[in-house]
Amino acid sequence: MSERSAKPRKYHLHRNRSAGYLPGEEEPPPSSAMLPRRSSLLKRALLSLPVLLLLAFYAFVSFSPPSSPTTSVSDYAVTTGAGNGNGNVPSLSLLKVFMYDLPEKFNYDVIKHHALVRSSPVPDDISSLKYPGHQHMAEWYLYSDLFSAYVPRPGSPVVRVSDPAEADVFYVPVFSSLSLIVNQARPANSDTPPAYSDEEMQEELASWLKEQELWKRNNGRDHVVIAQDPNALYKIIDRVRNAVLLVSDFGRLKSDQASLVKDIILPYSHRINTYAGNVGVEKRKTLLFFMGNRYRKEGGKIRDLLFQLLENEKDVIIKHGAQSRESRRAATQGMHTSKFCLNPAGDTPSACRLFDAIVSMCIPVIVSDSIELPFEDVIDYSKISIFVDTTSALKPGYLVSLLRGVSKEKILEYQKEIKKVKRYFEYGNPNGTVNEIWRQVSQKLPLIRLMINRDKRVVKGETDEPNCSCICSNQTVLISPL
Amino acid sequence: MSERSAKPRKYHLHRNRSAGYLPGEEEPPPSSAMLPRRSSLLKRALLSLPVLLLLAFYAFVSFSPPSSPTTSVSDYAVTTGAGNGNGNVPSLSLLKVFMYDLPEKFNYDVIKHHALVRSSPVPDDISSLKYPGHQHMAEWYLYSDLFSAYVPRPGSPVVRVSDPAEADVFYVPVFSSLSLIVNQARPANSDTPPAYSDEEMQEELASWLKEQELWKRNNGRDHVVIAQDPNALYKIIDRVRNAVLLVSDFGRLKSDQASLVKDIILPYSHRINTYAGNVGVEKRKTLLFFMGNRYRKEGGKIRDLLFQLLENEKDVIIKHGAQSRESRRAATQGMHTSKFCLNPAGDTPSACRLFDAIVSMCIPVIVSDSIELPFEDVIDYSKISIFVDTTSALKPGYLVSLLRGVSKEKILEYQKEIKKVKRYFEYGNPNGTVNEIWRQVSQKLPLIRLMINRDKRVVKGETDEPNCSCICSNQTVLISPL
Numbered sequence: 001m002s003e004r005s006a007k008p009r010k011y012h013l014h015r016n017r018s019a020g021y022l023p024g025e026e027e028p029p030p031s032s033a034m035l036p037r038r039s040s041l042l043k044r045a046l047l048s049l050p051v052l053l054l055l056a057f058y059a060f061v062s063f064s065p066p067s068s069p070t071t072s073v074s075d076y077a078v079t080t081g082a083g084n085g086n087g088n089v090p091s092l093s094l095l096k097v098f099m100y101d102l103p104e105k106f107n108y109d110v111i112k113h114h115a116l117v118r119s120s121p122v123p124d125d126i127s128s129l130k131y132p133g134h135q136h137m138a139e140w141y142l143y144s145d146l147f148s149a150y151v152p153r154p155g156s157p158v159v160r161v162s163d164p165a166e167a168d169v170f171y172v173p174v175f176s177s178l179s180l181i182v183n184q185a186r187p188a189n190s191d192t193p194p195a196y197s198d199e200e201m202q203e204e205l206a207s208w209l210k211e212q213e214l215w216k217r218n219n220g221r222d223h224v225v226i227a228q229d230p231n232a233l234y235k236i237i238d239r240v241r242n243a244v245l246l247v248s249d250f251g252r253l254k255s256d257q258a259s260l261v262k263d264i265i266l267p268y269s270h271r272i273n274t275y276a277g278n279v280g281v282e283k284r285k286t287l288l289f290f291m292g293n294r295y296r297k298e299g300g301k302i303r304d305l306l307f308q309l310l311e312n313e314k315d316v317i318i319k320h321g322a323q324s325r326e327s328r329r330a331a332t333q334g335m336h337t338s339k340f341c342l343n344p345a346g347d348t349p350s351a352c353r354l355f356d357a358i359v360s361m362c363i364p365v366i367v368s369d370s371i372e373l374p375f376e377d378v379i380d381y382s383k384i385s386i387f388v389d390t391t392s393a394l395k396p397g398y399l400v401s402l403l404r405g406v407s408k409e410k411i412l413e414y415q416k417e418i419k420k421v422k423r424y425f426e427y428g429n430p431n432g433t434v435n436e437i438w439r440q441v442s443q444k445l446p447l448i449r450l451m452i453n454r455d456k457r458v459v460k461g462e463t464d465e466p467n468c469s470c471i472c473s474n475q476t477v478l479i480s481p482l
Numbered sequence: 483m484s485e486r487s488a489k490p491r492k493y494h495l496h497r498n499r500s501a502g503y504l505p506g507e508e509e510p511p512p513s514s515a516m517l518p519r520r521s522s523l524l525k526r527a528l529l530s531l532p533v534l535l536l537l538a539f540y541a542f543v544s545f546s547p548p549s550s551p552t553t554s555v556s557d558y559a560v561t562t563g564a565g566n567g568n569g570n571v572p573s574l575s576l577l578k579v580f581m582y583d584l585p586e587k588f589n590y591d592v593i594k595h596h597a598l599v600r601s602s603p604v605p606d607d608i609s610s611l612k613y614p615g616h617q618h619m620a621e622w623y624l625y626s627d628l629f630s631a632y633v634p635r636p637g638s639p640v641v642r643v644s645d646p647a648e649a650d651v652f653y654v655p656v657f658s659s660l661s662l663i664v665n666q667a668r669p670a671n672s673d674t675p676p677a678y679s680d681e682e683m684q685e686e687l688a689s690w691l692k693e694q695e696l697w698k699r700n701n702g703r704d705h706v707v708i709a710q711d712p713n714a715l716y717k718i719i720d721r722v723r724n725a726v727l728l729v730s731d732f733g734r735l736k737s738d739q740a741s742l743v744k745d746i747i748l749p750y751s752h753r754i755n756t757y758a759g760n761v762g763v764e765k766r767k768t769l770l771f772f773m774g775n776r777y778r779k780e781g782g783k784i785r786d787l788l789f790q791l792l793e794n795e796k797d798v799i800i801k802h803g804a805q806s807r808e809s810r811r812a813a814t815q816g817m818h819t820s821k822f823c824l825n826p827a828g829d830t831p832s833a834c835r836l837f838d839a840i841v842s843m844c845i846p847v848i849v850s851d852s853i854e855l856p857f858e859d860v861i862d863y864s865k866i867s868i869f870v871d872t873t874s875a876l877k878p879g880y881l882v883s884l885l886r887g888v889s890k891e892k893i894l895e896y897q898k899e900i901k902k903v904k905r906y907f908e909y910g911n912p913n914g915t916v917n918e919i920w921r922q923v924s925q926k927l928p929l930i931r932l933m934i935n936r937d938k939r940v941v942k943g944e945t946d947e948p949n950c951s952c953i954c955s956n957q958t959v960l961i962s963p964l
Contacts, residue, residue, distance in 0.1 A: 260932065260951035261743050377932040387939045446925040450742065450859040451953060457869045458955055469742035470952035471933060473940055 094159040095442045097224075098167035098214075099146045102174060106205055107143070110175040113196035114182045135268045135352040136177035136228040138246065138437070141427045143173040145434045155431050158438040164214055168445055169244070170223045174205055177229035199235055206236040218452045224441055228266050230348040244444055246437065249372050251298075251348025256466055261447065264440045265374045267425045267433055268352035272332040274359040274426065279415035281339060281408055287315035288403055289338035289362065291331045292353060293346070294320040300346045302367060305394055310342075313400050318342070335360035339411055340386070340403050344368060344393075355425045358384065363414045365403065367393040375424055375436055377443075383417040576641040577924045579706075580649035580696075581628045584656060588687055589625070592657040595678035596664045617750045617834040618659035618710040620728065620919070623909045625655040627916045637913050640920040646696055650927055651726070652705045656687055659711035681717055688718040700934045706923055710748050712830040726926055728919065731854050733780075733830030738948055743929065746922045747856045749907045749915055750834035754814040756841040756908065761897040763821060763890055769797040770885055771820035771844065773813045774835060775828070776802040782828045784849060787876055792824075795882050800824070817842035821893055822868070822885050826850060826875075837907045840866065845896045847885065849875040857906055857918055859925075865899040 104126065111129045115122050123129065131140040149160040161167050179198045186194060209215045215223060223243040227233040230252045233240065237257055245263040247253065277283065293300075294307050310318045317334055321327040335341055341357035345368035357364040364385035373381050381387075386406075392398055426432040458467070586608065593611045597604050605611065613622040631642040643649050661680045668676060691697045697705060705725040709715040712734050715722065719739055727745040729735065759765065775782075776789050792800045799816055803809040817823055823839035827850035839846045846867035855863050863869075868888075874880050908914040940949070 255950070255952060256954055259953065260936075261929070262951075262953045373936075376935045377928040380935045380938065382935070382938040443928040446859040447743070447953060451955065453858045453862045453864070454742075454855075455955060456862065456864040466954035468737070468952040468954040470737060470950040471741065471744045471929060472738055472948040472950040473933065473937060 094152055095157055095438050095445075096161045096166055096168045097146060097158055097171050097438075097441075098161055098164045098169070099143075099171045099173055100212075102172065103208065105201065106174045106208075110179045110182060110196075110201070114178060116195065117182055118185050131175075132178070133269075133271075134178070134181065135271055136232070136248070137269045138228050138266050138427065138433070139173065139175050139177055139226045141269070141434050142171070142226065142246075142437065145438075146171060146173070155435065156438070157435055157442060168222070169441060169448070170214055172205075172209070172223060172225045172243075174226065174233075176202075176205075176227050176232040180229050180232055202233055202235045205233075206239045209240065219455065221452050221455070222448055228268075230350070244441060244448070249348050249350035249370075251350070251370070256468070260372065261469075261471060262444070264437065264444075265350075265372050265376075266437060267355045267374045267427075268350070269427050269433075270355045270359045270425060271352060272328055272335060272356045272360065274422070275336050275361045277336075277361075279361070279412050279419065281411055284337055284339045284362075285315075286317050286334065286338035287400065288313075288340045288342055288365065289317045289334040290342035290344075290353075291317075291319045291321045291327065291334055292351075293322060296345075297347045298345075300344065302390055302394070303344050303346075306342070306344055306367070306399075309394065309396060310399065316400065331356065332360070335362045338362050339406075340365050342367070343385075345371070354385075358418055358425050359422060361415050361418050361422075363411065363418070365399070375440065378436075379421050379424060384414060384421060576634055577639055577920050577927075578643045578648050578650045579628060579640055579653050579920075579923075580643055580646045580651070581625075581653045581655055582694075584654065585690065587683065588656045588690075592661045592664060592678075592683070596660060598677065599664055600667050613657075614660070615751075615753075616660070616663065617753055618714070618730070619751045620710050620748050620909065620915070621655065621657050621659055621708045623751070623916050624653070624708065624728075624919065627920075628653065628655070637917065638920070639917055639924060650704070651923060651930070652696055654687075654691070654705060654707045654725075656708065656715075658684075658687075658709050658714040662711050662714055684715055684717045687715075688721045691722065701937065703934050703937070704930055710750075712832070726923060726930070731830050731832035731852075733832070733852070738950070742854065743951075743953060744926070746919065746926075747832075747854050747858075748919065749837045749856045749909075750832070751909050751915075752837045752841045752907060753834060754810055754817060754838045754842065756904070757818050757843045759818075759843075761843070761894050761901065763893055766819055766821045766844075767797075768799050768816065768820035769882065770795075770822045770824055770847065771799045771816040772824035772826075772835075773799070773801045773803045773809065773816055774833075775804060778827075779829045780827075782826065784872055784876070785826050785828075788824070788826055788849070788881075791876070791878060792881065798882065813838065814842070817844045820844050821888075822847050824849070825867075827853070836867075840900055840907050841904060843897050843900050843904075845893065845900070847881070857922065860918075861903050861906060866896060866903060 108126045108129060111131055112122055112126045114132060115129060131137065145156075146158065146160045149156065149158060150162070152159050164170070179201050182196045182198065183194050209220070209223075220240060220242040223240075224246065225233070225240050225243040226246040227237065228246060228248050230248055234252065237245075237253065241257045245253075245258050246266050247258060247263055248266060248268060250258050288310070290306075290310075292303075294303055296303055307318055307320070310316050317338070319330070319334075321330065335357060339362070341353070341360065341362035341364055343351060343354045343357060343364045343366045345351070349368045349371040351368075354364050354366065366381075366385050366387050367390055369390050373379070386402075388399065388402070423429045423432045424436050427434060590608045590611060593613055594604055594608045596614060597611060613619065627638075628640065628642045631638065631640060632644065634641050646652070661683050664678045664680065665676050691702070691705075702722060702724040705722075706728065707715070707722050707725040708728040709719065710728060710730050712730055716734065719727075719735065723739045727735075727740050728748050729740060729745055730748060730750060732740050770792070772788075772792075774785075776785055778785055789800055789802070792798050799820070801812070801816075803812065817839055821844070823835070823842065823844035823846055825833060825836045825839060825846045825848045827833070831850045831853040833850075836846050836848065848863075848867050848869050849872055851872050855861070868885075870881065870884070905911045905914045906918050909916060
C-alpha cells in the first residue's frame with residue numbers, strides 16, 4: 001500500500017523547505033516569522049561547531065553521580081531506564097524522537113490539493129509549497145521544529161534521531177487537520193467529483209502504519225500521532241488509539257480511545273494578534289466580548305441562549321460572525337479592548353477563541369462543562385480565567401453581575417497571571433507551545449514504557465473487556481467561580 | 483480526634499533513633515546493616531559542610547538555559563512547573579517531601595504493641611524500640627530514609643523539607659502493615675481482649691488526616707500513603723484513595739481506589755539472603771523449586787493443583803511450609819541451588835517469594851494471571867522471568883517439559899539480566915528499592931499537578947459517576963511464555 005519502502009528513509013536536505021502561507025482566504029498567523037527558514041549547507045556547517053561545543057559542555061555537566069547509574073541529568077524531565085536498554089550509560093536526557101519520512105501523500109500532497117482546490121499556483125516541486133495558516137496547524141509547527149533538529153538546541157527538550165534504536169518515541173508527521181479542510185473551499189454545486197479524499201488518506205495511513213516494523217513492535221504505544229482537529233483521523237482513530245494522540249479535546253473520542261493519562265491536549269494556534277501592551281483596564285472599556293458562530297451543534301447550543309441573554313447589555317459586545325479576514329480584524333479589536341472574553345462550548349468542548357483571548361490578555365470566561373485544557377500540570381487555569389457552569393451562566397443577569405463585581409485589582413491579578421503563561425499558547429515563540437508539547441510527551445515516557453513491558457507478559461483475560469488503569473475525579477465539589 | 487495540634491511539627495532530633503530488630507520469631511532481614519544509625523549533633527555538624535558544598539556545586543551546574551525558565555536540571559526526573567508556584571526559578575529538582583511528624587500511635591506505638599504481644603521488653607522511651615523484620619517493611623525503610631534527609635544526598639532522588647510550602651508531596655509515615663500483624667502472635671485461646679486494635683488505628687488515622695489543612699487543600703492528591711500489605715488500611719482505603727498509594731498489588735483494591743496510573747507497586751522486602759555467587763548452572767541441580775503454603779484462598783487455589791502435578795517429578799522440589807526461621811533456611815538453600823523458582827498466586831496475585839527468587843538468582847516462573855509488578859517502566863520482566871498462564875500451567879507435563887527445554891545459554895541470559903536489576907529489590911542497597919520508590923513518586927508529579935489544577939475548576943457532572951482518565955491494555959495478544 002505504501003508508495004515508498006516500508007523502512008523509513010533518513011534526513012533529506014531538499015525537504016528542509018522554508019515555511020510560509022499561500023495567498024487565499026487564510027492569513028498568515030501572527031507567528032509566521034518564527035518558522036524555520038531554508039538553511040544552506042554552509043550555514044549548517046557554521047552553526048554546528050558552537051552547538052557541538054555546547055553539547056559537549058552539557059554532556060560534561062550532565063553526568064549523574066556514580067551511584068545512580070540508570071538516571072540521567074537534563075534540563076528536561078526524561079530518564080533513560082533499564083527498559084530502554086541503556087541501563088548504565090549516563091546520557092543527555094533530551095526526548096529522542098524518530099520522525100518518519102512519510103510518503104508525500106500524507107503531508108505535501110495535502111498542501112498541494114489544498115492549493116489546487118483554491119486555484120492557487122502549484123509548483124512542479126511540491127516540496128516548495130507553503131503550509132496555509134489555520135487554527136489546527138500544530139502539525140506544521142511540530143514537523144518544522146523536528147525537521148533539522150539533529151543536534152540539541154539550547155532550550156529545546158527534543159532532538160531528532162535518525163536511528164530508530166536510539167528513539168524514545170516515533171513521530172508520525174501527517175497533516176491530518178489540513179487534510180480535513182482541503183475540500184471545504186469547493187463550490188457546493190460542483191459537477192466534478194473531488195480530486196482529493198481525506199477518508200482515503202486516512203485509510204492509506206492506517207495501512208502504511210500497520211506495515212511498519214516499528215509500529216508493530218509495540219502496537220504503536222511508543223508512537224505519537226497528531227489529530228488536532230476534533231474530526232481529524234476520525235475513521236482510523238480506533239486503529240491508532242494505542243499511540244500518544246495530540247488532540248484538541250476528547251469531545252468526539254471515546255474513553256478507550258483517548259484520555260488525559262495517555263494523550264496530550266494541544267492549544268489551537270491563535271488566529272488573532274498577540275496583545276503587545278501591558279496589564280491595565282484603561283484601554284479595556286468593554287466588559288465582555290464574544291464574536292463567533294451563534295449556532296452550533298451539541299454542547300454549542302448554549303451559544304444562542306447566551307446571545308439572547310447578553311445581546312442587550314450595554315457594556316457587552318456579542319456578535320455573530322463566521323471565519324474571515326474581516327472577522328479576525330474585528331475580533332482582534334474587540335478582544336484587545338475588553339476586560340473579559342466569553343468562551344462557550346462550540347461543536348466540541350474546546351474552541352480556538354480561548355487561546356485568542358489569552359494572547360489578547362482578555363480574561364477568558366469559560367462556559368464549557370466538559371472542556372479539557374492544555375498543559376494543565378503547569379498552568380492553573382483558575383488563576384487566568386473564570387469558569388462558570390452552564391446552568392448558572394444561563395440564569396438571567398448572573399454572568400454580567402458576576403463580572404461587574406470583579407474588582408480592578410482582581411482583574412490586574414488575572415492579567416498578570418496571563419502574562420506569565422502566555423508563551424505556552426504561542427506556537428511561534430522559541431520557548432512556547434512546541435517546546436511544551438515535547439515536554440508533555442517526555443512526561444508520558446514512564447507510562448509508555450510500563451505499558452510496553454507489561455504488554456509483553458500480560459496473560460489474556462477471560463473476557464474481551466479491556467484491562468484499564470485510571471485516575472478519577474469524584475466531582476463532588478462544585479468550585480465557586482471566583 | 484488528634485493527640486497533637488493539626489499543624490505538623492518540625493524535625494525532632496530525639497526521634498532520629500537507630501534501626502534494628504526485636505528478638506523474637508522474626509529474623510533481621512539481610513539488609514539490616516544498611517539502616518541508619520543514631521547520629522550525634524557533632525556528626526551532623528561535621529557532615530553538613532561537605533554536603534552543602536556539594537549542594538552548591540549541584541546548584542551551579544543545574545541552572546537551566548535562560549530560554550527554558552520553568553524547567554530545571556537534575557539527575558532525577560522532576561520538574562518544577564508554574565503550577566507549583568515556582569514558575570521562573572530554576573532549582574535543584576530533587577523530589578521534595580514533607581514527612582508528617584505523626585502522633586506516635588500511628589508508628590512507634592505500633593512497634594510497642596507488637597513487642598508487648600510477643601512479651602518482648604519495652605523500654606520507657608518507646609522511640610528507642612526497634613522495628614521488627616517482616617515482608618512488608620517498606621514503611622520502615624522509607625521512614626528511615628527520609629528521617630534526617632534534610633540535605634540532598636549523592637544518588638538519592640529525594641530531600642526532606644520542613645516547610646510544607648516547598649513540598650512536592652506529603653508523606654504519611656504510618657506503620658500500617660506492622661499494625662495488621664500486631665495481634666497475630668496472641669494465643670488463640672486468650673481470655674483477655676487485645677490491648678491493640680488495627681481497626682481503631684485506621685479510624686484514628688482517617689480522622690487525623692481529615693483535620694489536616696494540607697490534606698484538605700487538595701483532597702489528599704499530593705499525599706503519599708503506604709499500605710503495602712494487601713490488607714493494610716482496608717477499612718479506610720476509600721477515604722485515602724485520592725493519595726498516591728504504595729501497595730503490593732491491586733488484588734483487594736477496586737479500580738476506583740488504586741491503579742497503575744495513580745499508585746506505585748512496591749516489592750516485598752525479601753526474607754531470604756541474597757545469592758552472593760555469580761551466574762551459572764553448575765551449583766543449581768534442581769530444575770524447579772517451591773516452598774510455601776499449599777492451601778490458599780481465591781487465586782491461590784492453583785497451588786494445591788500444582789502440588790499434585792509436580793510433587794512426583796524427580797528434579798522438582800515442591801514443599802509445603804509455613805513462615806518460620808527453619809523454613810527460611812530451607813528456602814534459602816533451595817532457591818540458591820535451583821534453576822527455576824515457582825511463583826504461583828497467593829491469597830492475592832503478588833507474593834514475597836518472587837523477590838526472594840530474584841535475589842537468589844533463581845529464575846521466577848510466574849503463574850499468576852493478574853499480577854502487577856514493581857517498577858515495570860524500568861524492568862522488562864519478560865527478560866528475567868517466565869510467565870505461564872494458569873490454564874497452561876495446569877496441563878499435565880506442560881511446566882516441566884517447558885522448563886527442561888530451556889537451554890543453558892538461555893538460563894545464563896536470564897541470570898545476567900536478573901543480576902542487572904537485582905538492586906531494585908534490595909531495600910538495604912543505597913541505590914536500591916528506596917531510591918526507586920521515590921523516583922516513581924517523582925514520575926507521578928505531572929499527573930498529580932494536572933489533577934489538582936483540574937479539580938479546582940471542573941464543573942460537577944450531571945451524574946455521580948466519577949470522571950476517569952484511563953490507559954488500557956486490549957489483551958488481544960497472548961504472549962508465548964518463551
